[in-house]
Amino acid sequence: MTGEASAPAAAPPATAGRAGSTLIVVLVYTAAMCMNGLDSTIVNPALLTIADDFDQPAVAANTVEIAFLVALVAALPVAGRLSDRFGTKRIFLGSLAVFTVASAACGLSRDLVSLVLARVVQGLAGGLLTPVGMTILFTAFAPHERMRLAKWLIVPTALMPALGPPLGGFLTEHLSWHWLFLVNVPIGTAAVLLGVFGLREHRAGAVGPFDRAGFLLTTPTLGLLTYALGFGPSQGWSSPPIAISGLLGLGLLVAAIVHQLRVPEPLLRLRLLADRTFGAAGALALLTSAGLMGVLFVFPLLYQAALGASALDAGLGVFPEAIGLMFASQVVDRLLPRLGPRLLTAPALLLAALVFAALALPGVAEHAWAVRVLMFCVGLILGTAVLTVQIAGFGDIGPPELGHAMALFTIVRTLGGSLGIAAGAAVIEAGGGSSGHDTSAPGPYRAAIWVTAVLVALGALCALRLPREAPAAPPFDDEAGPEAELPSPAGASMPG
Structure with missing residues (x-):
């Protein structure tokens, strides 16, 4: 597009075309991430039914x-x-197709083995x-357009996992239970x-040699740590x-970090964390995810084990957190802006x-509506900080990286969330809440919630490394033309 003037009543073709393409990007991304977000939690309520159908013990169904x-x-x-090697479109659509299949x-699936193997591929x-x-x-x-992405980022990251159970x-x-998975097929295909x-x-652009040693170190590291942190509390x-x-x-984690910092073309570019803004965003992602997942793990236990509430009551008490995130x-x-x-982030x-x-x-947890209001505030306040970090943290990262x-x-x-759950479980266990004689004592559970509060408060220190100003639009951009409009959640366009 050139810098020539155009009639104010009609959008330039390049702008209109970009608005249409960005709408498709948002729709495809949202559909794929909603499927992925749902599948992380939707199976949990059906594990006992799956075990019964396959005539397997309940613990075996956890492998799903x-x-x-x-x-x-x-x-x-x-x-x-x-x-980098094959292109984002090819990898994304290929992964989405494999996920759907x-x-x-x-x-x-007609037996547990085939179901587990299919879940591995998924x-x-x-x-x-x-x-x-x-x-x-x-x-x-x-970067200056990404602030309006919050309305889309929150749907798969907050609402879908909350709707899963x-x-x-x-x-x-x-x-x-078969429909837990079959519901993905028409959405994924479309x-x-x-x-x-x-x-x-x-x-x-140019792609260097594949870091085989980094792959052999990093992949099992993440798998082993996720397994240990995720299932240590229950097993x-x-x-x-x-x-x-x-x-x-x-x-393996220590060996992987040392290797990634030494090789010129590592599998994981840990040197990106040296960037002031992105490094702060990474630390905040770790702490806020640990705090949020930790409190969502611990509080239902306090609600049920220590206060005698039902599992349904505990779920209803926590669910307003997702509504708060939607408001955020x-x-x-x-x-x-x-x-x-x-x-915005540090005070939040x-x-x-x-x-x-x-x-x-x-006395607070004994009042159901007080719990629901506080959980809504958790989603609203912490969600505001999390979305800000997710958008602003990549402002200085160029397309090649x-x-x-x-x-x-x-x-x-992801590791931050597992770490938060593990920390909460460790505090409960140390206080006798899981293995002691008096599992109804609320003290260990409340202490674990205090730990999650400390993790979130520590994030405020990292937030001081974030930039003062939001990303601004370039003063002149003749190549791109007028700023393209970002579609609103209703499908219409928001003014630029």
């Missing part, structure tokens, strides 16, 4: 979730490399979808077809599988830590 989570994390390190295979594809999908989304929008229970009770015609290919930290996985994972997505794009990342994290601490106060930065950010955030 273990296989998915471990495979998902193990695939993350290669996401950036594959995007694997979902169909899960729904058609997890591997899902591990590529998140970072590559984020790369496509962030590549389609300049109730939707899974409904489908299992009224249809069959998203692939739309993406084939609407997504644009993007490659980072016991001293059980041989958990202890061996944890120790071996830590040893509506205000971030308005507050971020005015306050800037630093001033301190306020969120106070809300966490309030959940642990004696964006795929690697997304993969690294996703890994840190």
Whole structure:
């Protein structure tokens, strides 16, 4: 497009074309991430039913979730490399197609072994979808345009995982557990077809040799640590599988970090963390994910074990957190340009830590509506900080590094969540809440919630490294023309 003037009543063709292409990017990304987000939680209520159908013990059905989570994390390190080599469109749509086919295979499984194998394939594809999908989304929008992405980022990251358990229970009770997976098939098929015609290919450029040693070190490291941190609370930290996985994972982690920092073309570009803004965003992702996942793990236990509430009551008490996140997505794009990342994030994290601490106060958890209001505030306040970090943290990352930065950010955030759950379980166990004689004592559970509050408060220190100002539009951009419009969640366009 040239710099020539055009009639004010009509949008220039290049602008209109870009608005249409960005709408397709957003729709395909949202569909894929909603599928991935649902599958991380939708199976939980059906595990006992699956075990009964296959005439297996309940503990054996847990491998359905273990296989998915471990495979998902193990695939993350290669996401950036594959995007550079084959292009983001090809990897994203290929992963989405494999995820859809694997979902169909899960729904058609007739024994536990075939179901677990299909979940492994589904997890591997899902591990590529998140970072590559984020790369496509962030590549389609300049840094100053990304503030309005909050409305879309929050749907798969907050609402879908929260809807997973109730939707899974409904489908299992009224249809069959097979539909937990088959529901993905029409959505995935439509998203692939739309993406084939609407997504644009993007490659980072020249690609160096593949870091085989980094792959052999990093992939098992993430799998072992995810397994140990995720299932240590339920299986016991001293059980041989958990202890061996944890120790071996830590040893490989040290070796992987040393290797990644030495080689010129590492699988994971840890040197990106040296960037002031992205490094702060990575630390914040670790701490906020640890705090949020930790409190979502601990508080239902306090609600049930110590206060005698039912599992349904505990779920209803926590669910307003997802609603708060949805509200946060509506205000971030308005507050971020005015306050800037630093001033918006640091106070929000301190306020969120106070809300966490309030959940642990004696007498608060006994009042259902007080719990629901506080959980809504957790989602609203902490969600504002998390979305700000997710958008502003990539402002200084150029397109050649964006795929690697997304993969690294996703890994840190995922491990942070597992770490928060593990920390909460460790505090409860140390206080006798899980193995002691008096499991109804609320003290250990409240102490664990205080730990999650401290983790979130520590994030405020990291937030001081974020920039003061939000990304601004370039003063002149004759090549791109007028700023393209970002579609609103209703499908219409928002003014630029």
